[in-house]
Amino acid sequence: MSEAQRHRVVPGAPLRRSGLRFLKRRRTVLARLAGWSLVESGQTFLFGFALAHALDDGFLRGSPVVGAAWLAAAAVCVGAGAYGTARVYGAVADLVEPLRDTLVRKVVTRGLYAPDGAAVSRLTHQVEIARDTFAGLVLVSRSFVFVTAGALVGLCSLAPVLLLLVVPPLVLGLALFAGALRPMARRQETFLAADEAIATETGTAVGGLRDITAAGAERTVAAAAGERFDAELRASRALARWSVSRVLALGISGRLPIVLLLLAAPWLLGRGVTPGALVGALAYLTQSLLPALQSLMHGLGTAGTRLGVVLRRLTAEPATGAAGAGSHRTPRDGYAVELTGVTFAYGPHADPVLRGLDLTVPAGGHLAVVGPSGIGKSTLAALVAGMLEPGSGEVRRPATADRVLVPQEAYVFSGTVRENLAYLCPGGRVPDADLLAAAAEIGAGALLARLGGPDATLAPAELSAGERQLLALVRAYLARAPLIVLDEATCHLDPEAEARAERAFAARPGGTLIVVAHRISSALRADRVLVMDGTHVRTGRHGELLRRSALYRELTGGWAHAEPPAAAPLQPALAARDADGVDAVAGTRLAGDGGHVVAHGPGRQMQDAGDLGDRGALGGQ
Template sequence: MTAATGLATRGLAFLLARRRVLLRLTAWSVLETGQTFLIGYGTARALDEGFLRGRADVGLAWLAVTGLGVLLGALGTARVYAAVADLVEPLRDRLVERVVSRGVRTGEPRYLSGLTQQVEIARDTFAGLVMVSRSFVFTSAGALAGLFTLAPPLLLVVGPPLALGMALFAATLRPLARRQETFLVADEALAGDLGTVCPGLRDVTATGAEAQIAAGTGERVEAELRAARALARWGVLRVASLTIGGQMPIVLLLAAALWLLAHGVTAGALVGALAYVTQSLLPALRNLIHGLGTSGSRLTVVLRRLAATDTDPPRPPEDSGPVYGTVTEEIRSTDTSGDLLTRPAFAGAGLRVPVTPGVAADHATAPPALSLTSVTFAYGPASAPVVHDFDLTLPPGAHLAVVGPSGTGKSTLTALVAGLLTPSHGTVRVAGHPVPGPEAAAARVLIPQEAYVFGGTLAENLAYLRPGPVPEEELLAAAESVGLVPLAARLGGLGARVDPTALSAGERQLIALTRAYLSYAPLALLDEATCHLDPGAEERAERAFAARPGGTLVVVAHRISSARRADRILVMDGRSTAYGGHEDLLRSCALYRDLVGSWTPAPAR
């Protein structure tokens, strides 16, 4: 059984189970049909038997009957809405129950989307389709019955173009539905792409992936444009069917007026026929074509997705082309309630940027791992610079600790190196490549204070920054180096699924550190990335990064032990900087001595 056949079968069963509602809907619609019948018939009789014979009282009486019919029709319309609600709301409830039973409790995005959006789309479009289809059927019945009653020759003029227009419209329904579905899929793909890209714009800039992201988004824009054009071409036929079925009868009635009058059709009947076409058939046909042509295909697409079985295979991921990695950078934003939200923008949104496997460089000939030249940065044109005329050069394999009080620019410095911020003056280079830029992005990895872990397996979390599968032996070796083995064992091994909400901040940091350790990026930026670890775990992780072949480590330190492990230390106080080894800075930098004193516990008495 095909999906379309199965959907039709379920729909028929749903309607048959609600026969009483359908009968009530039919009864009230018949009352509306009386209104349609009297619009032309009452007008014709008012002219032929009343006003054209000089009997105004008879003409006014027929018009009063017609007005009474309109009032009764309005009553029927009001009752129709109630009957439609009794038909539509059970459909909505049934769809909601299905979505909830199949997945909302799992928190999968596709089920949440089904509950919050697709069910409402199905409900609204189904209600609209019931209304326009019912209106056309009963309005056409009343109008055609009226034409036959007034004069059968009128049907010869109105009937053929109406049937031709309906046949043309029916012929376009299937191809129009296919193109409507193609357009909806393209629109959803573009919306999903923008929903991924927009929250991660800073990260796109940081990784130098502007051209690639723009190209990917551009392809989706072009796909939607092509789908929209194809839909528009078929929309022309829809307009043609409306012209033939609804507007051509008016022209034919006027053109054939003399012939009709010569064959016994009265002037009142001719006016009544024009009233049927202009006031009943044309509006009903227009509503049917626009409603069924657009909403019908949309309803089919949505119901097909909501009715899909749980065993339907998930859509395979598209070929992503280049190898991808990610930057997890903390972004703070305010939601509508005013609460401060913190989330990893890049990885949390699922956005990925190219990573090129690196090769350990010869330190004697390689460019500096990191160089900043005359870098100045302020957070506003009227703000004092956080970093002013700053120079720094690190050779490959260096280990630098950055220390200083809060608010002195330590995280700003790492953001400048990562490309998340752009200096107002000066240049930043990573491995000789300008920042921002794709080459620089591939040569460094940033681990923030709040580490990002997603709900896949532990192996998937660890290998996220690597192209292709990572051998299990390499994953285990990295876990051993960084100190992740006890946590991996507690979780159940590399194949165990990770629940980020069940992990502590320190456990999430260990996973993110191991992920970065496995990346090919030679420059690692640890922006207080070990602050939730105990001193022993912090030391093990930092030593692992410092020992990576060809690796360069920059650590924003929060413990004196972390600073003492570094080859060089950069002290920032917001106005000036000091640079040197631990012993040198103790002698020459008062701020560093103060920091060391505040970090060192007072001796027990």
């Protein structure tokens, strides 16, 4: 998926409106900044003016005392300007820090509800870019405005004709610079996109080092990472080429007026311009206007364009309809998920686990997926949920935040019951009535009562595997996602508890349920059954598949003999392997956790414990 597809970038107009609202709320700070900037730039006007009068009225007329007095006045103004500069920095801080806090809140909120591989780059690198460049932009912009105004007023006070030599090249150079800002911004955005791609590529590689080594994919991964670095190098070179326009604009607006003033000096002296006025004009140009232009063009040309790009990216909304190989496009009306020609393999040289799979699940449907261990059931569940991307073909499903995958190993963390159950809800808040009602629907009401209610503290090591599954199921039910995928998520429950939980999910109005079946009863409850046998698939109702599929007849026969008694107790608690009592199973969402997390949103990789540990004739997953 391309960078433009992964993010819906907020257009310039809304960003400008947001910026204006931000500044309007801080009018007092802006007024204080303008006042101290005026004090700081007062020296600009008085320096050239005092220098001209020191020469014309003092030293050139033989009155050194008068000349020294004018120079002393200029020195006093320099001291006042330094005092104003110190106060300017305090006002700038009152603008910059609130912006940084606002951006951090936006990035953290987006990372919680729509995580992706670039979240770390945004929070650590790009927020600091925005903070630093905004501060620099405020400093150089207000300095240029006040210094330029002071210099032009000073030139006019010395001799209005001097403006004819300064204003035209100044305007021409600024126009050239302004015209180059947009192309520079585009190159800057390309550079930042390449930086995010590097963070995503290397982050994925580091998280899968064991698998990369085991599969002998070191060169392939290194080549992919190298392509990202090469793209960033090309983007940085393109950005550097556009800096030539900044040098040209500075030469026209800042240095050409000095040359014109020197060339026109005889003509100016012949028309009443005094020597002191010429020296004062040179001081205005070399000591005030040229440094201000250099700061402005350097600040806007690098920091300014970068700031605009970074702010658009930090305030962008996660894409909900982008299609990277079609994997996030919305399915047709009336369908919850569609797979078209999907092929997936765990590596470039591995045999495909799924090949050319076509599957359509209608909205509100109930599908059971059956097949031998290691045949690809959990892989299919991960593809449907967005935890894996197909090697080829399309997976069309609802928006990224509208599906929940519950794997076999349920994730429960140290905290309160409420925190565990409301984990997938917006803001993590659920009314007690809704929470208790969901627990009753799933069949976990007695468990919550035994634990002490919503505000009781959970100790994961004291829960059985079945109790953890019940809590994960209630968590998924409270998420209210239109699409629920249960990947053997009830395997530690007895048949009666499993049936109650599945019926609760299936009864949700408009809700779609896909179950990787653990028992034949799950297939009997479904509207349709998908049988996977490694070479092709069959779909149909239970009775129809008994007639058409020998594999399904074999599976149902094996299930019937292995079905445990209805009163089978929940399995005992598993031994805790860390402080929170969470098994160290590799997986999704958290480091060292892979497959036992309730997934909600996009993900990059998943290893499913239910299939990986069972290698059949097809080599497992």
